[in-house]
Amino acid sequence: MGRPGFVHEVDRSTPPVLFWRGENFSLERLPAGRSRVIYPPEPLPAIKDIDGAIRHALLHPHDQDPLPALLFPGMKLTIAFDDVSLPLPKMRRPDIRQRVIEAVLDLVAAAGVDDVHIIAALGLHRRMHEYELRHALGDRVYDAFHPRGMLYQHDAEDHDNLEVIGTTDHGEVLEINKRAADSDLVIYVNINSVSMDGGWKSITTGLASYKCLSHHHNGETLQNTKSLMGHREHSALHTSIWRLGKVLRDHGPKLFQIETTLNTDMFPEQYAFINKREWEWTAKDRATYLGVSKGLSLLPVKARRKMFHDIHSPHQMTSVQAGETSAVHELTLAKVFEQQLVPVEGQTDILTLGIPFVSPYNPDSVMNPVLVMCMGLGYLFNMYRNKPLVRKGGVIIMTHPTYRDFNPIHHPSYIDFFEQVLPDTTDPVVMGQKWEKQYAEDEWYRHLYRTGNAYHGVHPFYAWYWGAHGQQHAGKVIIVGGDAPTVRRLGFTPASTLDDAFEIASDVVGRTPTISHLHVPSLLVADVQ
């Protein structure tokens, strides 16, 4: 059993603490007596018989008949699965989605069901490359279904293949993939890396149209999402999604939700130091850190990026549950919090965050400046329950090189967003009103999303909206080590070193601020009392 999460009060004997800096790291000394480091819990033990657990979940679902009872010859069955945006880094083969879908397909075959479609639930994410589909589903599933046109990716712009299920009492229209809508049964295969995912969000975003997503993926809603990872009732995003979920439950196809959770064993042995608490580093860990960080600094950024994206994470499944969506998701959330929750006492003036090389929106790609904002203010800032780690009006300090670099295949509209929208405004609400429509209706972005591997035209807006609450909450945001003009374009303040950042922050929080450092990796949710 791994040790629980831990809040370490920094004193003079505390060694320098590890910070991510994109495709590298640094060790930073935090001020003694007023800083704390929040370490994640150690990985929970994995389920030993994974295939057995999956089969048990399918045969003993919650608030739902066993899967075999829902299958019958001649039925129309759709299996949807979470896309490449998680887990991060990608897990070692076999991916858990492959194991679950293979188990499902065994039962499907036994029931004599022939009309089976498997759909990657992309939402407005980029289409997965073939190697990514093979990684997630395995060669057997890919080769059996893809050549026959029965394995494909959701297209939120294919209006002939979208269907309106109904409308919430708030006027939100639920429009989803027509094949799923017309199915006798939809089985959703989820990986719940973080607590904001899963539940009704799976289908109502992953298989939804742009029109449907725009009801809750907007500046106002995300500004009012005060607890993205914590209590759902404080999240305007989840409140809207749960309303849509009710419409789906009452008027949509029969659903069978399968959710899985993973432990936080995120990096392989050669990067063991990343997962450890610094004062527990062995001589080997220190030597590895030195070798890795020095070696990385000698490599060009493309080589570093490739090295990190080639990592196959050892993380393992800690739970699998199936059945009715709400019932399943509550069990999932309990398991996620068991792995990630760390009790923390009170807020501090400053929150420091090391931004890694990857976010959910750049697997095998570039962590562009918009995604740095999204990762810092959208994801890591929001890794709390009850209240943020940093007080209202406090300072958020991130470390990342924040180069002006984009992947034109994956992120074409991000480039235009950076060049056209951000010089005009960084206000999520204003940009939504003024610019989003143009990007949503741009034929070129649509073409690249539908036929290439590009995120949808409005996706950079969504990435920006994700940080809307953090942006509103913070009195100042500083990026250490970033390209200064690029950082300024984001509306943030550049700093050369962490000490400089503290100096700059003193305008807002005084000269002796209290500091929290969120130690990532791995994942944690600070339960701030």
Next chain:
Amino acid sequence: MSRLVFSRKPARFAAARLAGTLMPGRGAAVGPLALEPDETLPLPGADWVRLRPRMSGICGSDLALVDGTASAYFDPLVSYPFTPGHEVVADVEGTDRRVVVVPVLSCITRGISPVCHACEHGHIHLCERVAFGHLEPGLQTGFCADTGGGWGHEMIAHASQLVDVPADMSDEAAVLVEPTACAVHAAQRYTGKETVIIGAGTLGLLTLAAITATRDRERTGPVVVTARYPDQKRLAKELGADVVCSTDELPRWVRSATSSLVFGDQLTCGAPHVIDCVGSSDSLQQALQVVAPGGEVQVVGMPGNVSLELTSLWHRETAIRGCYAYTRPDFDTAIELVRRMDLGRLVSATYPLKDYTDAIAHAAQAGRRGAVKVAFDLRSN
């Protein structure tokens, strides 16, 4: 009293070319340009007057000449030795007139009668007798051995070349009238649809100003300007650009503004009117990349020898059209424009003639050094 003289000295010309290639503007120090005592030029006819230049600008074509990068095309259109300087504000000797010079040496200035077809219709910039008549060859005043130029304390001009400067206009503003007339001429082809101006040096900014003066922003397509340096970007915004971007960003802006798709590097749509105020291979190639099918690339910046991939021009039936100089009425419009848009502020630095190497170096690096127009100030000796 002195003047700068450009002589035919091949060895020095080669040295200027080398120095200018290594560092733009450095051709002045080693090339065939030299400071010499003024000499009194004979008047070619009764309609000619003597001018005492007050200020004279340094133009891109002057820089190409000084750095030895000007096209050999001009060789028959230039007579040596000559005093450069065609952006001139001057006093008319023996009068209280202050004038700007229309430097084009057309039929009437050359004593050609009857005048050519173009001059007869007022298109002096298209004069069909440009190297002939009683004057030595000279594309313009400032390239002709007989007329002198603005980079000296004395020159001569035909009465038809004189445009009176309003009394309330400063010399700094007046020295911009000639380049502004070029811009006014270029802006006459503005269509009101999406327009791209490549380059935000003097000509780019003035062309933008000329377009802004005639356009109704509510009803016309966006004007997109590429600029390299912060001051150029600021000025382009001030002078009415809807979008100011870098050259790297331009194709994306135009694609977005014109709902274009892309194949390879080529936009499928594009801007109907692209005004190239740089004139390099790169700028012209980019103009062809972003111009709409059937659209027009207007070359306002002097191009010289360039290398272009023209398949897209053929395939998309686009046109490349030159834009040289002006007509006499363009000067009246230019004076009004300079006054209305306070274009005198674009004169960033002035130098005495003796510091010509510094002045030319400054002009050659104007953008990088935060300057637009650099001029000689001849008001004191």
